Amino acid sequence: MKLKTILAVTIGVGLCPTLAFCAEGAAEGGSWLMLCFYIFNFVVFAAILVYGAGPLTVKFFRERAREIRENIELTEKGFRSAEETAETAEAQIAGLEAEKARILREMREETAREVARLRELGQAAAQRIRRDAEMTARSIADSGRRTVQTHLAAAAARMARELIAANFEAADQTRLVREFLDTVRQEARP
Numbered sequence: 001m002k003l004k005t006i007l008a009v010t011i012g013v014g015l016c017p018t019l020a021f022c023a024e025g026a027a028e029g030g031s032w033l034m035l036c037f038y039i040f041n042f043v044v045f046a047a048i049l050v051y052g053a054g055p056l057t058v059k060f061f062r063e064r065a066r067e068i069r070e071n072i073e074l075t076e077k078g079f080r081s082a083e084e085t086a087e088t089a090e091a092q093i094a095g096l097e098a099e100k101a102r103i104l105r106e107m108r109e110e111t112a113r114e115v116a117r118l119r120e121l122g123q124a125a126a127q128r129i130r131r132d133a134e135m136t137a138r139s140i141a142d143s144g145r146r147t148v149q150t151h152l153a154a155a156a157a158r159m160a161r162e163l164i165a166a167n168f169e170a171a172d173q174t175r176l177v178r179e180f181l182d183t184v185r186q187e188a189r190p
Contacts, residue, residue: 004052005056008049008052009053012045012048015044015048
């Protein structure tokens, strides 16, 4: 396309060098023949431009107009798409805010439930520890009582043995055997 335009301009310049270089003629008196020649050259030049460069120029401007329209349409489509994307993003952001508020509310509720459950578990564990401590204290007290009783019984038996060994006589021995036999007889009766 540009090559044809350059060719047409070159031919026009070659056919009409005086007009192309804007040369002035001498200050001579004009002749009708020269005027006709200039007019003829201009008409040929105009015809070459109209028939040679005209369709190319029209085609160029049509293609350029089509490209501009396509670019405008693409730009408008891109703009509409960007607006839709922005609206979608705004809706999603609003949805995210609502979702964030919902999750925060659920987390607070779950935290409150867990705190209550842990408080109940702590109270149950404290009661169990208290019961275990009471049982352990009772068990230690009972064990201590039995240990004291065992020591007292052992001490009483040792003292009784010592007293008996020191004060035991034959009459006491006869009396003890008699009491023992009476007790066995009474228990043997039906």
